[in-house]
Amino acid sequence: SSRVSRARPPLLRVPRSSAPSEGNAMAPRPGGLPAILAAFAAVPAIVVVEAACPSGGLEMHGKCWFLGEVGASCSNTCKAKGLSFSHFVAGEAAPMVPKLLGREPGTRQFPWGRLECYVAGSDRFHTAKEQPDGNTGDKGDAGDWKVDVCRLACSCSQGPSTPVPPVNPSAPYPGCTEQSTVYRHSGAHA
Secondary structure, eight states, rough: OOOOSSOOOOOOOOOOOGSSSSSSSSSSSTTTHHHHHHHHHHHOOOOOOOOOOGGHHHETEEEEEEETTTTTOOHHHHHHHHHBBBBBOSSSSSSSSHHHHSSSSSSEEEEEEEEEEGGGGEEEEEEEOOOGGGGGGGOOOOOGOTTTOOOEEEEHHHHHHHHOOOOTSSSHHHHHHHTTTOOOOOOOOO
């Protein structure tokens, strides 16, 4: 005889009488499907609802990502979605532009600015890095940077934006984490 605990209902308890017999494995069994459905109905449902990114944004790295319009800044792109710009560099291993496009662009180029830049006319994109190259024009807040041919990969979040310190080109080691320590050389590319 089987014992059933009354503290919590079993998820799938099929009575022994409904086990397949050697004669006809497909024959209906007493209590079969209705018993299984009743067992599921007795289990309380737990529903977890997560807030999705608005307007079809992509949730990754704790942010909502959008591919901005050509020539638009990320601050304006995020604001149009009811969010705030929140700078994040996804890195070389997993850039955001291919994820936002749903495909790999024809050409992947070197990291250039603090934001990824997709150029639709030539189906190419630049990945991003913490310190922009000198020829980007990216000297202020990363969210305000824009390039007339770029669709920028914009990371947005709820609440106030987290400002990124502006680049100081005259500093001896702009953006150093620790003076006199080299973590990696990112080099400049033209």
